[in-house]
Amino acid sequence: MALDFTFTDEQRMLEDSVLKWANTWLEPQMEHMYEIDEMPKDLFKQMGELGINGIAFDEKYGGAGLGYVETLLAYETIARVSNALSMTVGASQTLCFDNFRRNATEAQRAYVLPKACTGEWIGCLGITEPNAGSDAMSMATKAEKKGDKYIINGSKIFITNGPVAQFMVFYAKTDPAAGPKGISTFFFEVDKVKGVKFEKIKKWGMRTSPTALVTFEDMEVPEENLIGGLNKGVAVLTSGLCTERITLSGCTLGGQRSCLELSLKYAKERVQFGKPIASFQTIQEKLANMYCGYKAGKFLAYSAAAYCDSLTNKSGGKGTDLDRMAAASLLFNGEMGTKIGLDAIQIFGGYGYCTEYAISRHFLDQKLWEIGAGTSEIRRMIIARELMRDDFKSGL
Template sequence: MDLEVSNEQKRIQKSVREFMLKEVEPIADEIDKNDYFPEDLWKKLGKAEILGVNVAEEYGGSGYDVLTTVLVMEQMGRISPSVALSVGANINLCAHNLEKNGNEEQKRQYLPSICSGEIVGCLGLTEPEAGSDAVGIQTTAEKTGDDYFLNGSKTFITNAPVADIALVYAKTEPEKGAKGITAFIVEKGFEGFSVSKNIEKIGHRGSPTGELVFNNCRVPAENVLGEVNQGIKVMMRGLDVERVVVAGMALGIGEAALELALKYSKQRRQFGEKICNFQLVKAKLADMYTQLEASRYLIYRAAVLAGNTDNGGKGTVVHKIAAAAILFTAETVTKAVDQSLQIHGGYGYTMDFPINRFYRDAKLYEIGAGTSEIRRILIANELIKRGLGY
């Protein structure tokens, strides 16, 4: 399997990196401090063709593959994990699912506006009593005439406070369990739909997170995404891609942590010399680099496999590889930011050095998109069921 990044992909990496350095890095600390995502940034991201990187050209995007999407999110995560998280939810959880499962009319109605930054999307799955147990959702959708009426709530939803559309899972036939779930496209202005609050977090501040509330929310039957009672297929189809894209964001955080540690250790002097010359500091830098490189190639391999499967190929090994990629990367990055902060010493524990942001942001990746515990269970189940796969 060829995991080399092409010249075109390198060009895209460079372009995204330059955009982030120009438009986001100068305000990254401000975004974190004020817990606010600049409204004008969405259209700037659209103009830079970042929001449509994974959407087909006929719907206003660039039509790149999963690996390229991962490379984009990696570069964004190196500068501002908060911006990366909101963009990832918009282009992956919303746009990707919409393109893969929507009908032609739905795709033409929403995707061009997502790509341009005119509208923002989110995905509503997690509920107060349904996190790791995703199919245990309690939100219901009852059909009356040509409409469905949704009742329930979703929580910890990235982009909820600013989203114009939400892909929402609800049970149309609760007695059927997982086989009675349907996905819907819900617009911000629909009657009975509201966002109850903006949830304040310790990390990824600036990426708005909130609760979606449905109180007899009327949704036209034409806004069913996919087929009625087939929402589990929509849900599961995008999970492998979601895991590798999220892993790319986490990798960016790890790279930033290593960069900051290396820079600081070459400047900081103790006992008459730079601390980068101390053996224990060298060991930390070497371990961080080695583990991040291992993460990189695991992620890139998973991205290629997920991309092949996403485009109609048959894949089984991708399920455990994608889960392994985010599992290993998330835990590697948690260690990396911890060691980077340790190298910074007392300064790292202050709000004056950027490592504090990455330190707080990193933990999410052991929790979001399926906890580390769930990932381990998934990998083990796949091994028991299908073997090693090579």
């Protein structure tokens, strides 16, 4: 059993190339883009050139044929400069296109995935509704069959990439009386349908990552746009949430790492009372806690990703060890991200309160990870449920 985080040469090259790109292309734009809350133009084309968009997709679609460990590493590395844009890339490539890939037909994959890999198409995923957040199964969006089409009515809220997406995967009730057993998964190309509206939502954190309220009013989609089986949406949704929670742990990890690195540098340079503030024990305590938190979270996330890569079907959801490991990864990292962000701002003092310093963005973005992809409360419920399973015997 390997007990360290020694990445392969290929993984190191991936990390180096993404970091170089993030430092040279992304970092110089971030202060301005965060201020105006706009996603940098050509972000996804850049991701396509770097091979990140299709990192987990087969080479025949233009992907790199790698796994969730590499996906997590890529998201962590982007987040060392921008947590928000790492989330935006993850929302498109993992939440939307990877979920689609795992459930679509070969012909559908062959049509859609090459456009996702190049960055021509950006994707989004719709689960959450104005009145169905944590209780996602109570969703009210309906899909009614009419001939060879489904008519969609309802709405989805907080949809990452909604304002810029060309492609959407979403869930709707196909048999409302059956509750969770009446949910199905659909997709559509934004410019091929009528009756859908995307309205941008203003946020104080995760700026640059566009978020939308999506409204469906008699939107028609062909019946072949139902994927994963009629009324089988819950399995698709919960499986997708597992890979989402694991890989998007990279967003908070990258932010944590930058908080530590930037704080360390600043604490050594900033002089008060005639000494660098790093010489004060209360500052050292924060740095030591940040290091321990980041390293512990890293273990949870990468071990969950490696476990997921080792599974043949990679299915998560209720009754699987993957569900517990994925929820634990994002629970710990989400809460640690907020703590580390707060400590970093404290080390920077008043300068940490100014938007000119990247640390302010790292701090603002972290809080989302206690909310998005199922809140901390819901993740604890999942972990406890899986621990109390009658057949639970492994994983400690």
